[in-house]
Amino acid sequence: MAEFTPQPSCADDVDHNNLTVEQARQRIHDLLSPISSWQKVSLRQALGQVLHQSVVSPRQVPPYNNSAMDGYALRSADIKNTPFSLNNVGVAFAGKPYQGHVEAGQCIRIMTGAKIPDGCDTVVMQEQVESDNQTITIHTEVKAGQNVRLAGEDIDCGDTVLPAGRRLTPADLGLLASLGIAEVVTYRPLRVAFFSTGDELCGLGEHLGDGQIYDSNRYTLYGMLSELNIDVIDMGVIPDNRAALKIALEQAAADADVILSSGGVSVGDADYVKDMLAELGQVNFWKIAMRPGRPLAFGQIGEAMFFGLPGNPVSVMVTFYQFVQPALKRLAGESDTLPIIIEVPCDNAIKKRAGRFEFQRGILFRNNEGQLRVSTTGAQGSGILRSMSMANCFILLEENCDGLSAGSLVNVQPFAGLV
Numbered sequence: 001m002a003e004f005t006p007q008p009s010c011a012d013d014v015d016h017n018n019l020t021v022e023q024a025r026q027r028i029h030d031l032l033s034p035i036s037s038w039q040k041v042s043l044r045q046a047l048g049q050v051l052h053q054s055v056v057s058p059r060q061v062p063p064y065n066n067s068a069m070d071g072y073a074l075r076s077a078d079i080k081n082t083p084f085s086l087n088n089v090g091v092a093f094a095g096k097p098y099q100g101h102v103e104a105g106q107c108i109r110i111m112t113g114a115k116i117p118d119g120c121d122t123v124v125m126q127e128q129v130e131s132d133n134q135t136i137t138i139h140t141e142v143k144a145g146q147n148v149r150l151a152g153e154d155i156d157c158g159d160t161v162l163p164a165g166r167r168l169t170p171a172d173l174g175l176l177a178s179l180g181i182a183e184v185v186t187y188r189p190l191r192v193a194f195f196s197t198g199d200e201l202c203g204l205g206e207h208l209g210d211g212q213i214y215d216s217n218r219y220t221l222y223g224m225l226s227e228l229n230i231d232v233i234d235m236g237v238i239p240d241n242r243a244a245l246k247i248a249l250e251q252a253a254a255d256a257d258v259i260l261s262s263g264g265v266s267v268g269d270a271d272y273v274k275d276m277l278a279e280l281g282q283v284n285f286w287k288i289a290m291r292p293g294r295p296l297a298f299g300q301i302g303e304a305m306f307f308g309l310p311g312n313p314v315s316v317m318v319t320f321y322q323f324v325q326p327a328l329k330r331l332a333g334e335s336d337t338l339p340i341i342i343e344v345p346c347d348n349a350i351k352k353r354a355g356r357f358e359f360q361r362g363i364l365f366r367n368n369e370g371q372l373r374v375s376t377t378g379a380q381g382s383g384i385l386r387s388m389s390m391a392n393c394f395i396l397l398e399e400n401c402d403g404l405s406a407g408s409l410v411n412v413q414p415f416a417g418l419v
């Protein structure tokens with residue numbers, strides 16, 4: 001990672017030294033590969049973790065031919081033009097199979113999920129049958145094999161049911177349980193150390209002095225990391241001085257797979273941060289053609305990957321969702337790292353200058369006619385964290401877009417409740 005680009009500046013919007021969002025994302029993706037550690041975990045522990053090994057089914061689902069209906073099981077060889085009658089010789093419940101062999105001219109009463117008895121291959125639903133307990137008469141046309149769920153119909157023995165790289169969902173846990181699988185092999189959860197930088201920052205519970213603000217970035221970072229099932233190491237606020245920063249970075253590099261810092265990467269206070277990173281590792285400072293969140297530091301310190309995020313609270317969240325989240329997913333072994341993007345009409349006009357990709361904060365909602373719409377959250381300053389709190393999606397505005405009229409179609413990337 002030898003490449004260094006000039007320090008970010010806030011010059012004009014159209015700057016050809018800028019990386020595009022896609023270029024930056026691609027470079028990060030290309031430099032990362034999944035961690036090598038894995039572990040065997042029980043099913044409940046595996047929720048939200050990423051499969052290291054594919055899961056191959058050791059059995060068939062369903063395990064035996066069974067009835068899809070409450071009704072009567074019969075032999076297809078006995079099907080005749082309706083009406084026709086059969087002798088009712090027994091009953092099968094789910095979990096209590098009929099033990100005998102059903103012979104020609106016979107049938108049994110059968111419940112949903114019960115095993116189809118030997119000799120039978122077809123089920124007639126009870127509503128289509130007249131019965132006096134001894135004999136049943138069928139009035140509706142019957143097709144051979146109807147209303148039977150065949151063994152292995154859903155999953156066959158040896159089928160790959162879940163591929164490596166899959167982050168396990170509640171449905172996956174149920175699926176694995178249905179196959180009798182109690183343990184799976186997953187990637188070890190990532191360890192991420194993070195800290196805020198800035199002499200103006202004050203921790204919660206501390207007295208807010210003159211010229212100070214509370215540190216909010218560590219809380220948004222904590223929340224976004226928690227959504228990814230990560231082991232977090234919160235290193236607190238690091239003051240703006242070389243020695244403290246050096247200790248923090250060395251400590252973080254020793255403890256974590258990934259280090260995240262916020263603040264101190266823009267013009268002004270960036271210089272010593274940059275020196276320190278150059279001394280301890282290989283870190284690139286990128287200017288990305290985006291708003292908010294233009295400067296981003298990315299590289300390696302020791303064995304750990306490092307992301308230096310901007311300080312502004314909205315920029316932190318935008319750069320996290322656009323670059324850090326997909327990077328963490330990749331490191332964690334997940335194969336599906338692409339965000340969900342949908343196209344919807346925007347209720348309000350949007351002002352924008354061509355030049356940078358903008359991530360405006362949006363609210364995705366259903367209007368009175370039940371149609372999906374988006375609106376912006378209002379003022380879009382990169383320090384207005386309330387805009388993120390109100391939002392449930394980003395409105396994605398391409399570099400060359402120079403504003404939109406109300407009703408235009410826009411791409412949105414939902415973030416609330418989706419990872």
Ligand code: AMP
Nearest residue numbers: 196215216217263264265266310311312
């Ligand atoms: P910086 O990138 O360090 O110049 O910070 C840019 C802006 O973000 C400044 O107004 C900082 O006070 C603010 N800021 C930086 N870090 C934090 C933080 N952890 N919580 C809240 N605001 C922050």
Ligand code: MG
Nearest residue numbers: 197198263264
């Ligand atoms: Mg600062």
